[in-house]
Amino acid sequence: MKKALSIFTLLLLMAATMQAQEKKPDWMRWHYLSEAEMYDTSRGMNFVETDPPTGEPRFVAEFEPMQGVMIRYPLGIPTSLVAQLSNNCMVYCIVSTSQQNQAQNSFQSAGVNMSNVTFVNAPTDSYWVRDYGPWYIFEDREPAIVDNIYNRPRPNDDNISGVFANFWQIPMYGMNLQHTGGNMMEDGRGHGVSDDLVLNENNNNETNVRNKMRDYLGIDPYHITIDPQGDYIAHVDCWGKYLAPDKILIAQLPQSNPRYQYYEQVAEYFETTNCCWGYPYHVYRVQEPGGYTLAPYTNSLILNKTVYVPMGSNSTYNNDAIAVYQEAMPGYTIVGVNGGSAGWENTDALHCRTRGVMDFDMLFVDHRNVLFGEQEWQDSIPVVSKFIAYSGANLKQDSLLVYYSIDGGAYQTAHMTATGNPDEYVGYIKGYQGESEIDYYVFGADESGHRYTQPVFADLDPHHFTMEAHEPPTPQGELVITPDTLWFTQMGQERQFNIINETNEAVTIIDVVPEAPSFNLWDNTFPYTLQPGETLVVTINFQSAPGKDTYIPYEILVRTTLGDRIVMGMVLNTSLDSGFVIVGAPVLEFNDPGDSPQQACMQNRFFGSQIPVKVLSVTENGTDYLSFEPHGTLPYTVGPADYFYLDVYVNAMVKGYEVTTFTVQTDQNDCTYSVAINEDLLSVTELSAEAKLYPNPTTGQFTVEGANVAKVEVYNLVGQKVHEAEGQVVNIDAADWHKGLYLVNIVEENGAVVTKKLVVR
Numbered sequence: 001m002k003k004a005l006s007i008f009t010l011l012l013l014m015a016a017t018m019q020a021q022e023k024k025p026d027w028m029r030w031h032y033l034s035e036a037e038m039y040d041t042s043r044g045m046n047f048v049e050t051d052p053p054t055g056e057p058r059f060v061a062e063f064e065p066m067q068g069v070m071i072r073y074p075l076g077i078p079t080s081l082v083a084q085l086s087n088n089c090m091v092y093c094i095v096s097t098s099q100q101n102q103a104q105n106s107f108q109s110a111g112v113n114m115s116n117v118t119f120v121n122a123p124t125d126s127y128w129v130r131d132y133g134p135w136y137i138f139e140d141r142e143p144a145i146v147d148n149i150y151n152r153p154r155p156n157d158d159n160i161s162g163v164f165a166n167f168w169q170i171p172m173y174g175m176n177l178q179h180t181g182g183n184m185m186e187d188g189r190g191h192g193v194s195d196d197l198v199l200n201e202n203n204n205n206e207t208n209v210r211n212k213m214r215d216y217l218g219i220d221p222y223h224i225t226i227d228p229q230g231d232y233i234a235h236v237d238c239w240g241k242y243l244a245p246d247k248i249l250i251a252q253l254p255q256s257n258p259r260y261q262y263y264e265q266v267a268e269y270f271e272t273t274n275c276c277w278g279y280p281y282h283v284y285r286v287q288e289p290g291g292y293t294l295a296p297y298t299n300s301l302i303l304n305k306t307v308y309v310p311m312g313s314n315s316t317y318n319n320d321a322i323a324v325y326q327e328a329m330p331g332y333t334i335v336g337v338n339g340g341s342a343g344w345e346n347t348d349a350l351h352c353r354t355r356g357v358m359d360f361d362m363l364f365v366d367h368r369n370v371l372f373g374e375q376e377w378q379d380s381i382p383v384v385s386k387f388i389a390y391s392g393a394n395l396k397q398d399s400l401l402v403y404y405s406i407d408g409g410a411y412q413t414a415h416m417t418a419t420g421n422p423d424e425y426v427g428y429i430k431g432y433q434g435e436s437e438i439d440y441y442v443f444g445a446d447e448s449g450h451r452y453t454q455p456v457f458a459d460l461d462p463h464h465f466t467m468e469a470h471e472p473p474t475p476q477g478e479l480v481i482t483p484d485t486l487w488f489t490q491m492g493q494e495r496q497f498n499i500i501n502e503t504n505e506a507v508t509i510i511d512v513v514p515e516a517p518s519f520n521l522w523d524n525t526f527p528y529t530l531q532p533g534e535t536l537v538v539t540i541n542f543q544s545a546p547g548k549d550t551y552i553p554y555e556i557l558v559r560t561t562l563g564d565r566i567v568m569g570m571v572l573n574t575s576l577d578s579g580f581v582i583v584g585a586p587v588l589e590f591n592d593p594g595d596s597p598q599q600a601c602m603q604n605r606f607f608g609s610q611i612p613v614k615v616l617s618v619t620e621n622g623t624d625y626l627s628f629e630p631h632g633t634l635p636y637t638v639g640p641a642d643y644f645y646l647d648v649y650v651n652a653m654v655k656g657y658e659v660t661t662f663t664v665q666t667d668q669n670d671c672t673y674s675v676a677i678n679e680d681l682l683s684v685t686e687l688s689a690e691a692k693l694y695p696n697p698t699t700g701q702f703t704v705e706g707a708n709v710a711k712v713e714v715y716n717l718v719g720q721k722v723h724e725a726e727g728q729v730v731n732i733d734a735a736d737w738h739k740g741l742y743l744v745n746i747v748e749e750n751g752a753v754v755t756k757k758l759v760v761r
Contacts, residue, residue: 031395050174054214055140059217062330065359073103075352076127079110086113097274125154132157133355144206176215182235188278192219195227197234228262246275277370296349297321330460361391363450371465380428393448404440431527434470438593477503488542500537597647700735711747
């Protein structure tokens with residue numbers, strides 16, 4: 001694609017002397033043609049037109065998941081870049097049979113990951129695989145290729161779509177349009193952009209062009225713009241690029257440049273044109289100096305979560321271009337790439353010489369009715385999305401989620417359920433107030449291991465909307481709470497009260513806040529919207545309190561949109577001498593004798609009588625699998641409210657699944673533990689090591705994440721469950737929890753349980 005000025009000048013002279021009746025080739029718009037090619041008007045000699053797809057076509061965007069990238073050898077990119085690409089995905093290298101050994105030796109010398117390289121043998125005429133490579137689509141759920149007439153007289157290049165249709169063994173449809181990949185960008189949701197070269201090369205029959213783009217590729221609307229560059233190439237990737245369905249990058253020239261106004265005209269068009277999600281595009285501008293200074297920044301390659309940006313000749317402009325990509329695509333890795341010996345041109349760089357291959361098994365999250373701007377008030381707002389698993393795998397029903405944040409708070413999750421329409425699910429955002437600012441994104445996963453979010457930037461750049469101002473109407477009737485007093489006579493006791501909405505309007509229970517830290521809220525998630533006539537049962541669990549011989553009153557605050565209510569909690573303290581008790585789970589689990597020791601914890605809960613407890617011995621009951629290491633020399637005295645710790649080890653391999661017990665004897669009462677030892681769970685344990693819990697310690701929110709995670713359960717040290725949630729990624733807010741140690745059970749899809757300790761500060 002290099003300019004040959006001598007040929008350019010010669011052709012001008014030749015064109016001026018040609019006979020008037022001779023048709024002159026419009027070589028100004030052709031992509032780096034040789035002199036012979038400039039006068040060769042043949043196109044698509046082997047092209048075969050077909051009917052369009054009978055299923056619904058979807059032209060996949062460059063920023064969607066890619067299984068690989070196509071290049072051609074001899075290369076138009078540095079071998080060092082091939083090495084980088086081979087560590088991102090598969091590299092499909094088109095090469096003639098005679099040159100494959102040469103290509104392989106060159107790649108190996110450059111450190112290319114050869115296990116991620118596939119050679120596809122075929123003759124080619126040039127390395128501009130972006131322009132002549134196949135256009136990959138999904139027809140309904142199956143991959144296919146759309147072939148067009150390549151707008152160059154290069155028959156070998158023009159045959160490459162058929163080569164790859166045969167390579168993949170997938171259908172190929174022949175679309176009778178002259179076109180080129182460098183003049184096409186798409187958002188994956190049916191919107192596409194080209195400049196008016198596509199009309200010039202197809203007899204200016206705009207209706208025919210639009211109909212074919214719709215029928216074969218599913219592109220509608222099709223944005224056909226001017227060519228702001230005004231150069232011979234007239235390719236959209238020389239001046240613009242989709243970064244996301246609602247983001248477009250457009251180059252910007254200095255105001256002194258004569259082409260400045262045309263770039264601004266195109267930028268203004270997109271700034272005032274709605275994207276597929278219903279609001280105007282976010283237009284990002286990358287500065288170029290103009291003239292002959294090299295600055296090919298829009299000619300980049302997006303490959304999964306990495307953007308490879310061709311670098312120019314001015315370091316200041318290079319750094320600014322990288323910064324623009326980082327701003328527009330948070331969470332992506334932005335890599336600047338020098339052209340090497342092949343070199344870049346302003347009109348021919350990295351994008352022109354590569355082409356992504358869509359992941360045929362991707363999971364597509366298609367949330368079309370995006371919420372933005374100010375939304376009309378409603379008590380809960382639905383988020384509707386389609387989830388399409390192109391792999392054919394089942395969706396993970398518990399991993400179809402809406403993540404949302406209200407007024408900058410921690411992200412919450414709403415599970416999505418089927419609507420009854422094909423592939424469609426809905427989840428509800430709740431708990432906001434009038435004028436709340438809400439961020440959200442949609443997440444999905446399938447059984448093949450594929451997962452995806454919309455937007456792809458997730459919480460780094462989520463969808464955003466505002467709820468309109470809302471003054472709740474004054475309900476008629478009462479919000480009834482009964483009983484208004486809860487009596488507790490022993491530790492661990494549960495009591496319930498009912499909140500009954502006897503008004504004619506929905507009432508939101510914002511929160512229930514016990515005054516005493518020894519009260520735990522049980523199995524309720526707030527805020528909760530209580531419909532007219534509905535009853536909410538609130539369970540309160542009592543743990544401990546100081547004092548003796550009398551009832552101590554505590555307030556339990558019920559916060560609602562109708563104002564605060566008070567429930568009294570009355571605690572009889574003489575019942576608090578519960579003895580020497582096990583703290584935490586009474587069952588210790590070992591997956592293998594090589595595991596770290598498990599710790600048993602006991603507490604002296606003679607709070608009222610202040611009796612010390614003397615630990616006398618530890619005895620295994622009937623087996624000799626275990627050994628013990630007390631934290632202290634026996635006999636060991638444990639004062640009131642103090643703890644006794646014991647490390648437990650497994651001594652010998654146990655076949656199958658065995659349960660044994662041991663007893664801690666004291667001068668007051670004994671504590672007996674069960675120990676479960678399971679050799680067969682070793683492989684599950686190794687898988688479970690991938691589960692992450694972070695941050696730990698935490699002062700507020702923490703996250704449990706793992707590809708095999710099904711459910712997360714959190715227990716305090718008295719064995720009470722304080723939280724439960726499902727999903728592969730679980731965000732839990734512990735800001736209001738008591739400080740101390742918690743046990744987190746991570747339940748995997750096969751039923752295995754891994755327990756991790758969490759410290760809340």
